[in-house]
Each structure stands twice: as C-alpha cells, then as structure tokens.
Amino acid sequence: MSILVYTENWDGKFKNLSFELVSYAHAIAKEMNSTVTAVSLGKVSDDDLMKLGKYGATKVLNVDDERYNSIDNRATAKAIASAAKSEDSSIVIFANNNVGKAIAPRTAIKLDAGLVSGVTALPLSINPFVVKKKVFTSKAIANVQINSDIKVITLAQNSYDIIDLGQSATIETYDPGIVDTDFSTSVIETNKVSGKVLLSDAEIVVSGGRGMKSADNWGGLEELADLLGAGLACSRPVSDEGWRSHSEHVGQTGVMIAPNLYFAFGISGAIQHLGGVSSSKVIVAVNKDPEAPIFEAADYGIVGDVNVVIPEFIEAVKAL
Amino acid sequence: MKILVLISNVPDTTTKIRFTGNNTAFDDSGVQWIINPWDELALTRALELKEAGGVDKITVANVGEKSTEATLRKALAVGADDAIRINTTANDAFYVATQLAEVAKDYELILAGIEASDYNGNAVGGMLAEMLDYNSVSAVSGIDLDGSDFKVTREVDGGYQVVSIGGPLLAIVQKGIAKEPRIPAMRGIMMARKKPLNINEPVEGIDKTQIIKFELPPPKAACKLIDEENAKEVITLLHEEAKVL
Numbered sequence A: 001m002s003i004l005v006y007t008e009n010w011d012g013k014f015k016n017l018s019f020e021l022v023s024y025a026h027a028i029a030k031e032m033n034s035t036v037t038a039v040s041l042g043k044v045s046d047d048d049l050m051k052l053g054k055y056g057a058t059k060v061l062n063v064d065d066e067r068y069n070s071i072d073n074r075a076t077a078k079a080i081a082s083a084a085k086s087e088d089s090s091i092v093i094f095a096n097n098n099v100g101k102a103i104a105p106r107t108a109i110k111l112d113a114g115l116v117s118g119v120t121a122l123p124l125s126i127n128p129f130v131v132k133k134k135v136f137t138s139k140a141i142a143n144v145q146i147n148s149d150i151k152v153i154t155l156a157q158n159s160y161d162i163i164d165l166g167q168s169a170t171i172e173t174y175d176p177g178i179v180d181t182d183f184s185t186s187v188i189e190t191n192k193v194s195g196k197v198l199l200s201d202a203e204i205v206v207s208g209g210r211g212m213k214s215a216d217n218w219g220g221l222e223e224l225a226d227l228l229g230a231g232l233a234c235s236r237p238v239s240d241e242g243w244r245s246h247s248e249h250v251g252q253t254g255v256m257i258a259p260n261l262y263f264a265f266g267i268s269g270a271i272q273h274l275g276g277v278s279s280s281k282v283i284v285a286v287n288k289d290p291e292a293p294i295f296e297a298a299d300y301g302i303v304g305d306v307n308v309v310i311p312e313f314i315e316a317v318k319a320l
Numbered sequence B: 001m002k003i004l005v006l007i008s009n010v011p012d013t014t015t016k017i018r019f020t021g022n023n024t025a026f027d028d029s030g031v032q033w034i035i036n037p038w039d040e041l042a043l044t045r046a047l048e049l050k051e052a053g054g055v056d057k058i059t060v061a062n063v064g065e066k067s068t069e070a071t072l073r074k075a076l077a078v079g080a081d082d083a084i085r086i087n088t089t090a091n092d093a094f095y096v097a098t099q100l101a102e103v104a105k106d107y108e109l110i111l112a113g114i115e116a117s118d119y120n121g122n123a124v125g126g127m128l129a130e131m132l133d134y135n136s137v138s139a140v141s142g143i144d145l146d147g148s149d150f151k152v153t154r155e156v157d158g159g160y161q162v163v164s165i166g167g168p169l170l171a172i173v174q175k176g177i178a179k180e181p182r183i184p185a186m187r188g189i190m191m192a193r194k195k196p197l198n199i200n201e202p203v204e205g206i207d208k209t210q211i212i213k214f215e216l217p218p219p220k221a222a223c224k225l226i227d228e229e230n231a232k233e234v235i236t237l238l239h240e241e242a243k244v245l
C-alpha cells in the first residue's frame, strides 16, 4: 500500500504546489506506516525529479512521454490510475487547481474511489477516513468521510507547509501503456503571459477593484507587485470592463487564491469576491469607504484614497 | 445535435449559511434557490449555439427532489426545450453522476459547471465523462461547433489554450463561457409551463462520501486601522508584526 501523488510540472519544472502535495502526502504516510510515490507525466529533468525525494517521496514514477506536454483528460487519468494500481495505492492526491479538478474525478471512477476536492488539512482520522474541506465558497467547512477502499482527494493550495526532509527518492521509468487513441485533445493555440508571477503560485497578491477607476491607473499596482515579487489580480467588474485580463479575476467565479498576503485596493469586498480570497493568511484593504465590507475580512486597513496610499506603499517597500 | 446541460439547484450566492441538527444539516429555511451560476452560463452558451444553428434540442437535467422543479422551470423559461428531474436526494457526486449517466447517453454535447456553489465538489462532470467514456475538457471558457468537432478554449495557468476535440464531448465550463446569464422573459415563463418536465425514478447507486459535520470558520480578529497619513506604517507592520514581508 502506498500514497500516490500526481506532481504536475510547468514546462518541465515543478513548483511549490507539487512539493506541498508531497509534504502533505508524507505526513499522512507516516501516520499510516506507508510510503509516498510521486507520478510525473511529460519531460522533467532528473534534477527536478530528485527534488521530490527531499520532500518525502520514496519513489518517483517518471512517465517521460511528450504526449503529456499538454493535458488530455482521459489519457492523463488513465496514466495516473494505472500508476495507482501498480503501486497498490490506497490514497491518490492531486492539487485542487485546473488540472487536478480535470483529472481527479475521472481517476476516481477508474479506481472505484470516492472523491473529496478542496481538502484543507491533514485527515482528521485515517480509519474511517475523514477530511476537512471548504463548502459554500469558503463560508463554511465540512468534515467529509470517504467510504470506498481507495480515496482520491485534491488539496487546496497553501494548506500544508513544505518541509525539506533531506531525503532522496529512487526514480523509475514507468510506462502506463497509453495508446495514441487515448489522446483526443489537439492544441491549436496557447496564449500565456510569460515572465510574470502566476496567480495560483504567488505568495503575495496585489489586487485592484473598480475603485482604481481605469485601466490606465494600474502602473502603481504593477510597480508594487514587481517590487514584492507578487502576482496581480483584480475583481470581476475590472476584468468584465476589459481593464485587466480574465486570467487575473479572483473570487467565487474566478481564480481562488490563498496567498500569505493579499492587498485589496479599491475593492468593496462583495461576498463573491471574498469567497475566492478569504483563505489568504493576511489581508490588507485600502478603501475610501469606512463601511466597505472588505474591512470585515481584512487584518490591516486604511480608510483612504488608493492614489495616495499606493505611492506611499511603494516607497516604504523600497526602504525595507 | 442535442445538448444536455446539467443543472444544480443551489442557495443564492448571498445566502447566510447556517446549520441545524447539531451542525449536521444545512438550514434551508428562508433560502432563495437559484440555478448554479456556472450552469446558468452553460445554458446561456447552449442557447447561443442553438440560435447560431446546428443544434436541434437543449435538455436540462437535475438530480433532486420535487422542490428543485422551480429551478428547472426557470431553465425552461430561459429557453431549454425540455427538462429531466431524477427524483432522489443528491448527497454525493458519484451517486449523482450514476443517475445522470442513465439519461446522458443520447447527447453529443454535455455541459457541466466547474462546481456547484454549495458543496464545491468539482466532481460530477468529470465523473460522468468517465462513466460514459466521453472526451472531456475542463476549465472551459469558450466553445464553438466546428463541423463534427468542437473548438474549445480552456483556461491554463496564466492564460488560455484553444483546442480541437471530437465528440461526444463533456465540457466542464467556467466563467467566460457566456458573458451574462439570460434572464427569463414573461413570454418564456408562460411557455415554460407547457414544456415537458419529465420525472425519472433513480437507479440503484451508492454514496461514496458523506458529510459528517459542518463548522463555521473561526471569527476573524478585528481589522487594525491605520490613518492614511501613516500609510507606510502598514508596510512596517506587515514586515515586523505579521512577518509576511
């Protein structure tokens, strides 16, 4: 019996998200006297594969096959289910991101497993298997029991600390036996902003709302984000207006984020907005309306004008 | 071509969340029910595709008790041609997908929302695709018919990707799939009364998961307010007190 983790890569490299999953799986494995196997699909360097060992993977199944460079839901689920069977895995763990959400349900059916997505902490108990997850868009938490023999979960981002155990893993080449006809998705075009900090991966996020008034006013936010190595985000009306790209829209219907630090400039704090950002560890709000609901969610606040405060923040950050 | 849109019946997004029975059940007293926002956008896109030609029929389906019929009627009023309600309680994604698999086989395109805004499961669409052995694409923010194939835009980290994929297809959709959800007009509401709403009895199925207990998030400490003149102090506090900078 083992715990299987799907460690996604981005253009051949792992990110903190993958290491977090391995650390989390290792903590469960310890409790169960079991071990962690990571499965990697697509081309990843040996150096990067070795890193998975540091965080607690005993074995890495390396499916070095470039057909996986873009995601096909059926073929990816098939490969992971095949790895789970060959490793006799009782728990299979994905990230609760776009890819994890796409693949976990298909994998669960292949393994006749129950699925809980958006898990936020270590299991409350292993037998029976009970996990915590957010429900009602972060307005509540549910304790959910999985009754099937095999359990599939997706872990909400920033739910567990990455712990370097200084261990190492054995890397095995693995062939899940996927044939060309299992792939049905052909990519016509990919359009990614490169060189920027990915929202889903950012530890600090700088976000602007309708209070920023126009697309031309984003210079200060961009500068602040640059200085902090932060990702940029916005509220829904901002992306609806076309001031910023849709990929920056956070909230219930946008990207869900859980950074260490979230700056909300000129954002009122509507319940649907908070649904996607309230898991941030620390929230800073700047809004000229003292009654704005964002202040109920914030840890630090300034009742004031974004045009005054943003340059002050930039100066203060430069002085740090 | 026929399109099936999966409809989840959820509390309005502004609902105050409370529980009963010693925190084991959602308190639905006084709750306004709506079509799950992503399902509503999916239905809107289905209607747009039908208006553009090439779609014969749009069916909406829901697994739920009689009380969910108002939501299905709303979907009919917006423009779906007929509705199916599978008469049972929806507690677990695997069980729900098992029920939907019974009625979904005849459709070349199935649209599901990325999640339901109540239990945030992200599961039914993908499970159904696997049960039916359909192609599936997730995080879909655009879809067009392309002969017998589909041209689909999906969100990837930091951007988007346009892909081509054959049918039958299950597309798991999110924001962007349609601009604004359609609101039923008076005429639509009148017509919806006459449209077929078929009730199917459930097939045997099991729950693979069960909610044992709910909790409300711990209350947040009060916000520390700093005057605008002292804005820089916030950065100092983030550095020295909160230690996040």
Ligand SMILES: Cc1cc2nc3c(=O)[nH]c(=O)nc-3n(C[C@H](O)[C@H](O)[C@H](O)COP(=O)(O)OP(=O)(O)OC[C@H]3O[C@@H](n4cnc5c(N)ncnc54)[C@H](O)[C@@H]3O)c2cc1C
Residues within 6 Å of the ligand: A208, A209, A210, A211, A212, A234, A235, A236, A237, A238, A249, A250, A251, A252, A253, A254, A265, A266, A267, A268, A269, A270, A271, A272, A273, A276, A286, A287, A288, A289, A292, A304, A305, A306, A307, B013, B037
């Ligand atoms: C089903 C549904 C889903 C939704 N999903 C999302 C979602 O995912 N994400 C999301 O963000 N929204 C979502 N919304 C929309 C949400 O309800 C709000 O309308 C939206 O979040 C408001 O955005 P905002 O805070 O930028 O704008 P507003 O509410 O207009 O707030 C602007 C704020 O800026 C302040 N302000 C103005 N000028 C200044 C200044 N010079 N200095 C400082 N402050 C200033 C104002 O006091 C105000 O509080 C959803 C709505 C629905 C119905």
